[in-house]
Each structure stands twice: as structure tokens, then as C-alpha cells.
Amino acid sequence: MKKVTLFKGDGIGPEICDQVVRIINTLNLPLEFEPFEVGAAEYERHGALIPAAAFESIERNKVILKAPITTPIGKGFRSCNVQLREKYDLYANIRPAKSLPNVKTPFANVDMVIFRENTEDLYVGVEKQIDENTVHATKIITRRCSERIIRSAFEYAKEHHRQRVSCVHKANILKLSDGLFLKVFNEIKEEFPDVEANSYIVDNVCMQMVMHPEKFDVLVMPNLYGDITSDLASGLIGGLGLLPSANLGDEYAMFEAVHGSAPDIAGKNLANPTALLLSACMMLDYLGYHDEGEKVRAAINRVLIQGDVLTQDLGGSASTSEFTDAILQALQNA
Numbered sequence: 239m240k241k242v243t244l245f246k247g248d249g250i251g252p253e254i255c256d257q258v259v260r261i262i263n264t265l266n267l268p269l270e271f272e273p274f275e276v277g278a279a280e281y282e283r284h285g286a287l288i289p290a291a292a293f294e295s296i297e298r299n300k301v302i303l304k305a306p307i308t309t310p311i312g313k314g315f316r317s318c319n320v321q322l323r324e325k326y327d328l329y330a331n332i333r334p335a336k337s338l339p340n341v342k343t344p345f346a347n348v349d350m351v352i353f354r355e356n357t358e359d360l361y362v363g364v365e366k367q368i369d370e371n372t373v374h375a376t377k378i379i380t381r382r383c384s385e386r387i388i389r390s391a392f393e394y395a396k397e398h399h400r401q402r403v404s405c406v407h408k409a410n411i412l413k414l415s416d417g418l419f420l421k422v423f424n425e426i427k428e429e430f431p432d433v434e435a436n437s438y439i440v441d442n443v444c445m446q447m448v449m450h451p452e453k454f455d456v457l458v459m460p461n462l463y464g465d466i467t468s469d470l471a472s473g474l475i476g477g478l479g480l481l482p483s484a485n486l487g488d489e490y491a492m493f494e495a496v497h498g499s500a501p502d503i504a505g506k507n508l509a510n511p512t513a514l515l516l517s518a519c520m521m522l523d524y525l526g527y528h529d530e531g532e533k534v535r536a537a538i539n540r541v542l543i544q545g546d547v548l549t550q551d552l553g554g555s556a557s558t559s560e561f562t563d564a565i566l567q568a569l570q571n572a
Contacts, residue, residue, distance in 0.1 A: 248277035249499025250509035251305030257562040277307040304494040328485035335471035353391040354464020391458035405437040406459035482516035537568035
């Protein structure tokens, strides 16, 4: 029996977790979830964002499924995501953005995968107060971290029969830091002659993504640009509520919904569980249950195509549990 550490999170986190676990459990796989209360509420209760027992569970199980956790802006504790990425060296953040059937957006046929370096850049959080009116932040780019995320993107493209890998950077201004990232990209692309490689300045890529999203296949970039462009990509397909995410390292893996904890609708049975469910499908792929992950994805698509049981963010009036029931029914009918 494979155990998975489950972080139920804040706000809508616990309720969407419960629905996703319902669906995964119907697949009758040898998986067992170990649930933990983590996040802002846990911090207020016990002074720790993540309890010690949860860390122990991660170190036993090596795999985490995580719901949204509230992060204070400009004060309080550091992001739980940043802590976990650093502690377990989850260096590859992978976010596939793919158009879903019957989701109304101005864009069609979006199918891109963003590889975001996850452990350095400005996210190291090194800041220095120079004087009352001046703060310096340190941007760190290393060859080691650049090589492993770029190579991961090319290996993914080769394995999944993707045609192109695009490097996103700002080397025209940040000639040393982003210049190093681009230099490493240009070196590694020579190892993959069957995969087309090109590069974009980050501001240009943002414009091109909303004008010609069909141009993009696999994109690889430093941490900050990955954060921004992956949210932009989610807008192309209907929002963060539909975007899955994986954080992979050599030993540990974390799968999460990257949308907020939505405290305004918490406990009201209104949240869309799709992003966390699609992240759980990525987890199933990682654990070797690709066929089961595809069955769940197909069930989601059938519910979206049918269109009569959709949550409010998708233009319907169904509750979280009703939407989940419809996916379960689609799985059963399949």
C-alpha cells in the first residue's frame, strides 16, 4: 500500500480535498492518504504552519497532495510552498495549461506546458534594508539549477512527443543572471537535436501568449517568470481553478492546486475541485497509474461537455459535491 501525505489547507482546501479523495478512492488503487491540518489556521492554533508529524509523514511517503494554503501579504510567515520546495529540493514546477471542452474563453486549442525553476531566482527571499527608503533584493541564478530544469523540459518534450521547447528570459537587461540561464539552454538544446528550440524575452512571450497561444508547446524559465506566465496561461484556459501543478525533485514530489484558498466561499460547498483533481491525476501518472489518471481526465471532460452540472465559476449552479457526483457517475458509466 502506497501512502500519500495529504495537506488539507485553508479556506476551501478541506472541502475540495474531501471530494478529490472520494474520486481517487473509487479507482480501487493501493493508495492511502495521510491527512494533516496545515496552513494559517494551524499556525494560529499551534504556532507552526506545518506540524512536525506532517514533515515526518512527507519523509516517509515522499509524495504530497496539497490543497491551497493562505499566505499573508507583506507580513507573517513565509509561503508554505516556498518552504516545501526548498526543504525537499522540489526544483521542477510543471504546469500544463490545456483547453478543456465547453469552457468558454476567447482562446481555443491551448496546449502548453510550463517548466518553472522552483528553488532560486528572487524567491530565495534574500532582502536587505539599505536605509528607510531603499530595499535590495537578491536574484540568484546558478548553472546547476538552470541545467536540471532545462534538461527536465527537454526530456519531457522528448518523452511526450512534444515538438518545441522555448526558453523565456530577460537576458537583454539581466545579462549575467538571465544570460547564464540562456547560455545553459543553448548548450543543452544541442543534446536534443530532434526537439526544436527557440527563446523569447519574457515581456514578448506574455504578449505572444495572448495573441498566438497555439505557438507554444513546452516553455522553460526561471522562477519569477514561471510564476507570472503560468498564471497567464491559466487565464487562457478559464482560470486557476482549472490548472494543475506538480513540483518534482529527485526524491520527493508535491502535487497541488495553485489557486487561492478563497475564504469568501469556504464552507459553502461552492468551490470547483478541478485544479486539485487534475493535480491528483498528475500524481497518478507519477506513481505509475497513468491509465487511471486518464480515466479521471476523461470523466471530467464528459461532465464539461454535457454541461448541465457545472460549478458557478464554469457558468453553472452546481455545488462542489454535485459536480463531484457527476464525475463519479461519468467514471462509473465509462
